[in-house]
Amino acid sequence: MTDIATYNFAYLDEQTKRMIRRAILKGIAIPGYQVPFASREMPMPYGWGTGGVQVTASIIGPEDVLKVIDQGADDTTNAVSIRAFFKKVANVAVTTETAKATIIQTRHRIPEHPLTSGQVLVYQVPIPEPLRFLEPRETETRKMHALEEYGLMHVKLYEDIARHGRIATTYAYPVKVEGRYVMDPSPTPKFDNPKMHRSPALQLFGAGREKRIYALPPFTDVVSLDFEDHPFEVQTFDQPCALCAAENVYLDEVILDDHGGHMFVCSDTDHCEKRREQGHRGHLAPETPLALEKTEPAQ
Amino acid sequence: MPRVSAILAREGLIEPDGDMPQDHVPGDITREPLEFPMARDIRLQALSRGDEGFLLALGYSTQRGYARNHPFVGEVRIGEVELELDVPELPFAAPLGSVRVTECQMVNQFKGSAKAPPQFTRGYGLVFGQSERKAMAMALCDRALRATELGEDVVAAAQDEEFVISHSDNVQATGFVEHLKLPHYVDFQAELDLVRRMRAEHDTRENAGKAEEKREAAE
Ligand SMILES: [Zn+2]
Numbered sequence: 405m406t407d408i409a410t411y412n413f414a415y416l417d418e419q420t421k422r423m424i425r426r427a428i429l430k431g432i433a434i435p436g437y438q439v440p441f442a443s444r445e446m447p448m449p450y451g452w453g454t455g456g457v458q459v460t461a462s463i464i465g466p467e468d469v470l471k472v473i474d475q476g477a478d479d480t481t482n483a484v485s486i487r488a489f490f491k492k493v494a495n496v497a498v499t500t501e502t503a504k505a506t507i508i509q510t511r512h513r514i515p516e517h518p519l520t521s522g523q524v525l526v527y528q529v530p531i532p533e534p535l536r537f538l539e540p541r542e543t544e545t546r547k548m549h550a551l552e553e554y555g556l557m558h559v560k561l562y563e564d565i566a567r568h569g570r571i572a573t574t575y576a577y578p579v580k581v582e583g584r585y586v587m588d589p590s591p592t593p594k595f596d597n598p599k600m601h602r603s604p605a606l607q608l609f610g611a612g613r614e615k616r617i618y619a620l621p622p623f624t625d626v627v628s629l630d631f632e633d634h635p636f637e638v639q640t641f642d643q644p645c646a647l648c649a650a651e652n653v654y655l656d657e658v659i660l661d662d663h664g665g666h667m668f669v670c671s672d673t674d675h676c677e678k679r680r681e682q683g684h685r686g687h688l689a690p691e692t693p694l695a696l697e698k699t700e701p702a703q
Numbered sequence: 704m705p706r707v708s709a710i711l712a713r714e715g716l717i718e719p720d721g722d723m724p725q726d727h728v729p730g731d732i733t734r735e736p737l738e739f740p741m742a743r744d745i746r747l748q749a750l751s752r753g754d755e756g757f758l759l760a761l762g763y764s765t766q767r768g769y770a771r772n773h774p775f776v777g778e779v780r781i782g783e784v785e786l787e788l789d790v791p792e793l794p795f796a797a798p799l800g801s802v803r804v805t806e807c808q809m810v811n812q813f814k815g816s817a818k819a820p821p822q823f824t825r826g827y828g829l830v831f832g833q834s835e836r837k838a839m840a841m842a843l844c845d846r847a848l849r850a851t852e853l854g855e856d857v858v859a860a861a862q863d864e865e866f867v868i869s870h871s872d873n874v875q876a877t878g879f880v881e882h883l884k885l886p887h888y889v890d891f892q893a894e895l896d897l898v899r900r901m902r903a904e905h906d907t908r909e910n911a912g913k914a915e916e917k918r919e920a921a922e
Contacts, residue, residue, distance in 0.1 A: 419791070441737050442734050449874075449877065449878035450874065450878030451879040452875075452882050475888055476705070477888045481886075482885050512887070512889045512890060528880070541739075542865060543739045543865060572895035574890070574896070575893045576890075588782075593889055593893040594849070595891065613875050615736040639893060639896055654889070655892070656892055657892055671892075700759060
């Protein structure tokens with residue numbers, strides 16, 4: 405980077421950051437409420453994390469350590485690009501280690517390693533409105549939230565049970581926040597929903613295209629919607645991770661050959677690597693141990 | 704240069720050009736999130752930035768009877784307008800040069816409603832570059848979107864403000880359609896697991912049903 409072609413710290417201008425911070429503060433003050441904000445055009449396409457990037461850009465400081473994941477992995481294209489973006493425009497240290505990060509931007513997962521006080525989890529959100537697929541009109545859904553009229557959602561979940569014997573929503577599973585707002589947790593698998601409940605970390609949600617920000621302050625009640633006779637359940641897997649033998653984590657199915665051979669491995673790549681470093685071995689783990697650089701300091 | 708529509712206006716045959724209240728501060732869709740319903744200035748800004756193909760199809764649909772409003776092209780003109788940039792740190796607007804735009808005044812027949820007398824009504828289009836097709840399409844859409852204001856029934860897609868404006872920005876549409884190229888394997892795994900379980904249960908029920916049929920047939 406030459407002297408001429410420098411960016412304002414973290415790309416956005418200070419006025420814009422201030423506007424976004426105000427929206428974030430409002431979101432924190434009213435947990436689960438979708439705050440409209442004047443989303444900017446970013447140097448990446450809508451739908452590729454422009455909301456999350458704007459939230460991160462507005463809260464990040466030179467001392468922060470950033471981790472970015474997509475589908476739980478640090479090495480997916482969206483995560484690599486966003487991490488490189490902040491390395492360039494904010495010159496911050498980056499890491500793949502959940503425990504070492506102060507800000508974690510994510511698409512579709514919550515890390516397996518429990519988050520702690522002082523950490524911020526920034527979600528990339530495509531459709532912030534949990535009622536959108538039941539009622540496409542924003543004018544209507546805003547009214548329903550204002551009047552706390554969530555009957556339609558319960559009817560939908562009940563119809564699932566009547567038709568399929570269970571609630572047929574597996575990701576972006578709606579939650580109720582502090583007993584008030586029904587909220588979309590972003591398209592994370594419902595496996596991750598319990599991690600949001602009373603998390604000591606601050607959770608921020610950015611939807612750039614839809615121009616909405618919402619938030620869960622630390623230790624907020626986040627309850628997945630269910631019925632007394634059909635309580636909420638998370639996914640379970642019949643086998644442990646093929647690489648690190650972890651149980652009770654979210655697994656991806658990886659195709660091994662052209663004949664339907666497959667293995668199940670941790671979707672959280674950092675968690676999997678950490679466990680293998682500690683000596684845990686799944687039945688398909690390679691012989692050679694891993695030696696990866698996990699943290700890069702600010703330049 | 705005077706507009707053709709001004710000649711019709713002398714006879715009172717066409718409604719006056721739209722006016723905003725005196726104290727109305729023009730909106731800016733690049734600086735404020737959209738809210739529905741919206742004022743016409745905001746709506747026109749959104750249409751100006753709207754995707755040409757999308758506006759063209761919607762305008763076309765009004766010609767074919769979905770919210771038909773009998774349009775005549777009052778005028779299409781092309782010209783250069785000066786472009787200025789407001790820099791917060793500067794006390795004056797900085798001139799950047801000029802940009803070519805195309806403007807269309809569409810004149811639409813209107814039988815009158817409880818809200819307005821019979822007269823010609825206007826649809827307006829203003830678009831970047833030399834693009835008569837987009838300017839005309841925008842004017843058709845603008846007129847259709849004035850349905851509520853003119854007391855017409857909202858019966859077609861082109862009259863539905865939230866539908867039209869929410870989907871007219873092609874940078875947004877492109878991004879969201881193309882983001883499907885990004886990995887979604889975590890969500891897909893969740894759905895895969897559910898479909899497998901439901902299929903297994905379905906098979907169990909089927910087999911139980913078949914066994915029952917066989918038993919009954921044997922009896
Ligand atoms: Zn693993």
